[in-house]
Amino acid sequence: xxxxxxxxxxxxxxxxxxxxxxxxxxxxxxxxxxxxxxxxxxxxxxxxxxxxxxxxxxxxxxxxxxxxxxxxxxxxxxxxxxxxxxxxxxxxxxxxxxxxxxx
Amino acid sequence: xxxxxxxxxxxxxxxxxxxxxxxxxxxxxxxxxxxxxxxxxxxxxxxxxxxxxxxxxxxxxxxxxxxxxxxxxxxxxxxxxxxxxxxxxxxxxxxxxxxxxxxxxxxxxxxxxxxxxxxxxxxxxxxxxxxxxxxxxxxxxxxxxxxxxxxxxxxxxxxxxxxxxxxxxxxxxxxxxxxxxxxxxxxxxxxxxxxxxxxxxxxxxxxxxxxxxxxxxxxxxxxxxxxxxxxxxxxxxxxxxxxxxxxxxxxxxxxxxxxxxxxxxxxxxxxxxxxxxxxxxxxxxxxxxxxxxxxxxxxxxxxxxxxxxx
Numbered sequence: 341x342x343x344x345x346x347x348x349x350x351x352x353x354x355x356x357x358x359x360x361x362x363x364x365x366x367x368x369x370x371x372x373x374x375x376x377x378x379x380x381x382x383x384x385x386x387x388x389x390x391x392x393x394x395x396x397x398x399x400x401x402x403x404x405x406x407x408x409x410x411x412x413x414x415x416x417x418x419x420x421x422x423x424x425x426x427x428x429x430x431x432x433x434x435x436x437x438x439x440x441x442x443x
Numbered sequence: 444x445x446x447x448x449x450x451x452x453x454x455x456x457x458x459x460x461x462x463x464x465x466x467x468x469x470x471x472x473x474x475x476x477x478x479x480x481x482x483x484x485x486x487x488x489x490x491x492x493x494x495x496x497x498x499x500x501x502x503x504x505x506x507x508x509x510x511x512x513x514x515x516x517x518x519x520x521x522x523x524x525x526x527x528x529x530x531x532x533x534x535x536x537x538x539x540x541x542x543x544x545x546x547x548x549x550x551x552x553x554x555x556x557x558x559x560x561x562x563x564x565x566x567x568x569x570x571x572x573x574x575x576x577x578x579x580x581x582x583x584x585x586x587x588x589x590x591x592x593x594x595x596x597x598x599x600x601x602x603x604x605x606x607x608x609x610x611x612x613x614x615x616x617x618x619x620x621x622x623x624x625x626x627x628x629x630x631x632x633x634x635x636x637x638x639x640x641x642x643x644x645x646x647x648x649x650x651x652x653x654x655x656x657x658x659x660x661x662x663x664x665x666x667x668x669x670x671x672x673x674x675x676x677x678x679x680x681x682x683x684x685x686x687x688x689x690x691x692x693x694x695x696x697x698x699x700x701x702x703x704x705x706x707x708x709x710x711x712x713x714x715x716x717x718x719x720x721x722x723x724x725x726x727x728x729x730x731x732x733x734x735x736x737x738x739x740x741x742x743x744x745x746x747x748x749x750x751x752x753x
Binding site: 358371372374377378379380381383384385386387388389401 | 446449536537543544564566567568570571640712713715716719722723726727
């Protein structure tokens, strides 16, 4: 835009600059949602982060065996804290999901 | 692990009980018929169990992939709808933004519905919908349907055909409205599909039959093979129970994959976040393209002015 403005006569370049300022202002005004979304991006990201320490967050690599080791780790944690976990799973699982379980 | 813990413990305790009885009382087996029983046990139970376990795991894998596919379609339709709105609703920026906001609201509302959460966390739609709008959507009986209804209403308002617009515009508006309407319909169809998966587990008869046979098989092992395995009966039953119950446990865990705190369930937060990031990218691109076209048209008109001046 500035290249165009400098290559034109003075009375025209002034018009161009004014016009470009006006249009960019209109652009910002026309995209309220975009501005708002960018402003609140961090809030949304934090809110939508998965709360559990699942496979996706605990194992960074895509290696299948690493994921399997993670499952073993979770299983061993389950065995050590068995009663807490049973209680937790009962409180976390909604009743309609629970009816198909052994427990 | 938690899914199979009770039956696994039961089978192992049964093996321990057998071992204690055998050691203290000394169970007397009719050795001449043991082999026949073992053959029958192996042929009948193993075959039946193999069929049932494969069927169950297969059906659950299908359900899991189906739900993943439907979430993929929802994200895809959001992208298409927003990109189309950026092009065809330029004349009405406010309504265009509303359409984008309700479309993203649809994704988060779908997550809420499938999780059976009572409310939506306001922060999940920060900067997109106002707290009041989120409140109204989450308190609706079917939040995704509410969001889709709002999106459809916005489309109709933006692309209304009346006597004030030209016939060319009317044709264009009708076609664009139809296209956007189809996107909204696809969104509704896919949330419907996931609701079907969520509310309809595998018929009870399959699961009940499988589990009955599985438990009979595992509980009868010490009494049939104990005379041959002796002290190895307990670890053998422990491992065998884990292997077979684990298959059923995996199937049970993945059957309705919409819960938050399960590693194998769908990461719906990531899908919503991905859709939001895609939408931001589409909007930035649309903004830049719009700016470019405005500047190009200004440049053209200025050049015409310059050439027209004496």
